[in-house]
Amino acid sequence: MNSLTDSYKLSNGCKIPCVGFGTWQTPDGETAIQSVLAAVKAGYRHIDTAAAYGNEKGVGDAVKKCGIAREELFITSKLWNAERGYEKTLAAFEMTMEKLQLEYLDLYLIHWPAAKGEPSVWQKINLDTWRAFEHLYEAKRIKAIGVCNFLPHHLAPLMRDAKIKPMVDQIEFHPGYMQKETVDFCNANSILVEAWSPLGTGKMLTNETLIKIAEKYGKSAAQLCVRWCLQNNTLPLPKSVTPSRIEENAKVFDFEISDEDMAAINAMPFFAGSGFYPDEINF
Numbered sequence: 001m002n003s004l005t006d007s008y009k010l011s012n013g014c015k016i017p018c019v020g021f022g023t024w025q026t027p028d029g030e031t032a033i034q035s036v037l038a039a040v041k042a043g044y045r046h047i048d049t050a051a052a053y054g055n056e057k058g059v060g061d062a063v064k065k066c067g068i069a070r071e072e073l074f075i076t077s078k079l080w081n082a083e084r085g086y087e088k089t090l091a092a093f094e095m096t097m098e099k100l101q102l103e104y105l106d107l108y109l110i111h112w113p114a115a116k117g118e119p120s121v122w123q124k125i126n127l128d129t130w131r132a133f134e135h136l137y138e139a140k141r142i143k144a145i146g147v148c149n150f151l152p153h154h155l156a157p158l159m160r161d162a163k164i165k166p167m168v169d170q171i172e173f174h175p176g177y178m179q180k181e182t183v184d185f186c187n188a189n190s191i192l193v194e195a196w197s198p199l200g201t202g203k204m205l206t207n208e209t210l211i212k213i214a215e216k217y218g219k220s221a222a223q224l225c226v227r228w229c230l231q232n233n234t235l236p237l238p239k240s241v242t243p244s245r246i247e248e249n250a251k252v253f254d255f256e257i258s259d260e261d262m263a264a265i266n267a268m269p270f271f272a273g274s275g276f277y278p279d280e281i282n283f
Helices: 031-044 055-067 087-099 119-138 150-162 180-188 200-207 210-218 219-233 243-250 259-266
Strands: 007-009 015-017 046-048 075-079 105-110 142-148 168-172 192-197
Touching: 031 046, 031 055, 031 119, 046 055, 046 150, 055 075, 055 087, 055 219, 075 119, 087 105, 087 119, 087 142, 105 119, 105 168, 119 142, 142 150, 150 180, 168 180, 180 192, 200 219, 210 219, 210 259, 219 259
Parallel strands: 046 075, 075 105, 105 142, 142 168, 168 192
Antiparallel strands: 007 015
8 A cells, every 4th residue: 555545445346545534523514524625635535424423414515625526535424323224224324315415425334233132133133224235235326335343243144144245344443452353254254344443532642652663663653553554454544633633644655564563563452442342332
């Protein structure tokens, strides 16, 4: 990967820019608009939002204003938990498209797996939801479909009964929290892993180990984490609303982390995380 526009190829052949601009916790309206415009100006072509973020309208406004041809942009959104199920998913997708003001979506993800109660119950909910995704994909409303926060025991039953297997699994992934079992499962099944919270909601930036390693390359801890994600063959989604940091997070293609330093970062113990676990969430 040599630039923000270099891409991974999904299992269906669709190309996805190798670094995405995350918008989690970005307020809707002018903040969302200006941050996305700053990201596009910095060279990002992959924008990640979600219904639950409450900023799809602002993201859509920025896409219209940015001056970049639609086909050069890769836009992702996600289905929220309250909208699972076949019919509700179809309705929620139309609401997302209305807010984003788009004719098609590049990637649509199930935000969290249903995972509570009897397995036969939550597995059916996930499958019914996925069938709506398959319908939208086959209708060419979406170029690629996938999931978020699915662990192997969520993915395996879904894939057993699905017509089309997920192309992406977006999971929390950062130093100290690599979710190796899930990453290995995805790699074995040609599912691209996207890394949400690659900066650990900012907690990576004050870690002395990461700061020390980053200084060897003349980089920030944030840049080190984004590069580390890429060298682990995942797709990082750094987020910021500050133009200088948005630009800084994109400057990760002029250095390479050594094998020794990669091993040291990979071996870091858990020290920061969201605390959101798919089988335990209550939202």
